[in-house]
Amino acid sequence: MRIVSLLPSLTEICWALGLADELVGVTHECDYPPLVRCKPRVTRSLLPPNLSHAEIDAAVRERTAARLPLYALDTELLATLQPDLILTQALCPVCAISIDDVCQLAATLPGPPRVLSVEPTTLEEILISVELVARETGRERTARAIVSALRQRLAWISARLAGRTEEPRVVCLEWLEPPIVAGHWVPEMVAAAGGRDVLGIAGQPSYTVTWDQVAAAEPDILVAMPCGYTLSETVDLAHQLLGHPIIQSIPAVQRGALWAVDASAYFSRPGPRVVRGVEILAAILHPERCSSDVQRLAVPVRTGTPLAPA
The missing domain is CATH 3.40.50.1980 (Nitrogenase molybdenum iron protein domain)
Known part of the structure; x- marks a missing residue:
C-alpha cells in the first residue's frame, strides 16, 4: 500500500503502526520521528516567511476570512507518488489542506485513491483514530497493542493522583x-x-x-x-x-x-x-x-x- 499523509499527527500514527515503508508522501510540517524528514513533501506554506508571532496570526485570520488557502499542494508530485490512500482531516482549516480540495484532486488520480478524514476532538477519539487508520491499513493487531499501552499510562497517572485534595x-x-x-x-x-x-x-x-x-x-x-x-x-x-x-x-x-x-x-x-x-x-x-x-x-x-x- 502507498500512503500519503497530509497531517503530522497522522504521519506519527502511521509510523507507530509500522507503516514507514508504505508512507510515500508527507507534509512540510511532518518532523517526527526524525527519519520522516526524508520522505517527499507534498505541501508548502503560503504565508510569507519570517513573520512575527502576531503577524502570523493576522495573516492567518486575513486569509481565512477571504477563504484563501494557507497551504499549497504539489499536485504533480502527488500524482507521481500514486497513492492508494490519502490521510487528511477537516477539523481545522489552519492545520491542513482543505478536505474538499483533497477529495477533488483524489478523484482525478488513477485508482482513484481512498481518502480517509480523521478528526478527533477528544482524548478518547485520538485513541480511536489510531484504530481507524489501522483498519484502513490492515494493522489492527498493532493498533490494539498501541492503544492498550497508552491507556495503561493514563491509568497509571489516574492511580497516582487518586485521593488528591x-x-x-x-x-x-x-x-x-x-x-x-x-x-x-x-x-x-x-x-x-x-x-x-x-x-x-x-x-x-x-x-x-x-x-x-x-x-x-x-x-x-x-x-x-x-x-x-x-x-x-x-x-x-x-x-x-x-x-x-x-x-x-x-x-x-x-x-x-x-x-x-x-x-x-x-x-x-x-x-x-x-x-x-x-x-x-x-x-x-x-x-x-x-x-x-x-x-x-x-x-x-x-x-x-x-x-x-x-
Whole structure:
C-alpha cells in the first residue's frame, strides 16, 4: 500500500503502526520521528516567511476570512507518488489542506485513491483514530497493542493522583499574540493530569480571549503551548510577555508558574504523544505525585531565567 499523509499527527500514527515503508508522501510540517524528514513533501506554506508571532496570526485570520488557502499542494508530485490512500482531516482549516480540495484532486488520480478524514476532538477519539487508520491499513493487531499501552499510562497517572485534595486552576494557551485558549482534547489532558482548565472547553474549538480575561480567570498554572513553535521558541515568546502589566497580575505569573512546553510534540497534534503531554502536565501540577523529565520537556518562565536550549 502507498500512503500519503497530509497531517503530522497522522504521519506519527502511521509510523507507530509500522507503516514507514508504505508512507510515500508527507507534509512540510511532518518532523517526527526524525527519519520522516526524508520522505517527499507534498505541501508548502503560503504565508510569507519570517513573520512575527502576531503577524502570523493576522495573516492567518486575513486569509481565512477571504477563504484563501494557507497551504499549497504539489499536485504533480502527488500524482507521481500514486497513492492508494490519502490521510487528511477537516477539523481545522489552519492545520491542513482543505478536505474538499483533497477529495477533488483524489478523484482525478488513477485508482482513484481512498481518502480517509480523521478528526478527533477528544482524548478518547485520538485513541480511536489510531484504530481507524489501522483498519484502513490492515494493522489492527498493532493498533490494539498501541492503544492498550497508552491507556495503561493514563491509568497509571489516574492511580497516582487518586485521593488528591488539590486541583490547580489551569489556563493553556495555544497562541500568545493574541492569547488563544486551547480547546478540543487539551482541557481533558489537564483534567487527566489532576487540574481544572478554567477557560478551555473540552471537545470544543480553541478561541481568542484577552489578557484581561486570562487574568480574571486567576489561574494557578499558566501553560504556553503555541502551535508550531519549539520549546526554546516558546520560552522566548513567553519571556517577551513578562513585562506586560496585565500579565504580571496573573496569579500563575506572580508565583513563577508560567510554563512553556513543546506544543507540536505533545499537545497540538492529536497523535500518540499527547499521552506524554498528560504526563508532563501531571508533573507540573503535582510534582509530589508524578515524576517526569520536565527539565527537558517543560520550562518555567520567570524574569531573569535563561532561555531553554535549542
